[in-house]
Amino acid sequence: MKKVIYIDELPVEVTRKRIKRMNIRVKDPDGKVIVSAPYIMTDGYIISFVRSRRDWIDKNISRVKERSSAHPAPSTPAEKEKRRASLKRRIAERLPAIEQWTGLHCTGWSVRDMHTRWGSCNTTTCHINLSLMLATRTDEELDYVILHELVHTLVPNHGGSFYELMDRFMPDWKQIRKNLKY
Ligand SMILES: [Zn+2]
Structure with missing residues (x-):
């Protein structure tokens, strides 16, 4: 059960799993944001969780992208x-x-x-x-x-x-x- 929801313009891939706690990660090298959430968790809860971690997410997307060879170094x-x-x-x-x-x-x-x-x-x-x-x-x-x-x-x-x-x-x-x- 994988779906993408947009939270303040940020695409977030949400997968429901048989887990107890939600976790969030920023994938290397494309900077995709992935959330794994328990089946019972509502979208509303996921959205507010992502919003509360937005600074951390943005920082990690930048870091991952800077490092990534798929995205060439900034031009002159x-x-x-x-x-x-x-x-x-x-x-x-x-x-x-x-x-x-x-x-x-x-x-x-x-x-x-x-x-x-x-x-x-x-x-x-x-x-x-x-x-x-x-x-x-x-x-x-x-x-x-x-x-x-x-x-x-x-x-x-x-x-x-x-x-x-x-x-x-x-x-x-x-x-x-x-x-x-x-
Ligand atoms: Zn907007």
């Missing part, structure tokens, strides 16, 4: 700057269009060198951060992350109304999200 600063500039151009082009057709607006946005998530939204200031990792993703995937964060300007959590809006604005968002494995 010059290459990185080039990637950042080109991503910024794409965002500057696409974000206003998405704001227009959704009616959702952020107060500003930044590209950040984040390795464990594609984007984040400060739901108080409505400022959006987008990961530099998006530089190598398709326009469709970039749009999905932008939309996801824009929806957070209205709905801070991932409750029912969040997904209703995602369905309305991007009916195939689940398919796109599947491609955005870490």
Whole structure:
């Protein structure tokens, strides 16, 4: 019984087993997060457990990925700057269009060198951060992350109304999200 649940944009592979206590690990070398849980444990409990360990998880994903040969060493600063500039151009082009057709607006946005998530939204200031990792993703995937964060300007959590809006604005968002494995 294996399934993937998304907890604050983080894909977590949950397997139910005949065990007494939940355990969580970050797999080498891809940084996949794996939770083994007893059969009786609810998803809600697993979600709050993962949230409580989020700092530890993020730290370990970074560590595993840095070490991994599957992910080449960070490029030179010059290459990185080039990637950042080109991503910024794409965002500057696409974000206003998405704001227009959704009616959702952020107060500003930044590209950040984040390795464990594609984007984040400060739901108080409505400022959006987008990961530099998006530089190598398709326009469709970039749009999905932008939309996801824009929806957070209205709905801070991932409750029912969040997904209703995602369905309305991007009916195939689940398919796109599947491609955005870490
Ligand atoms: Zn989110």
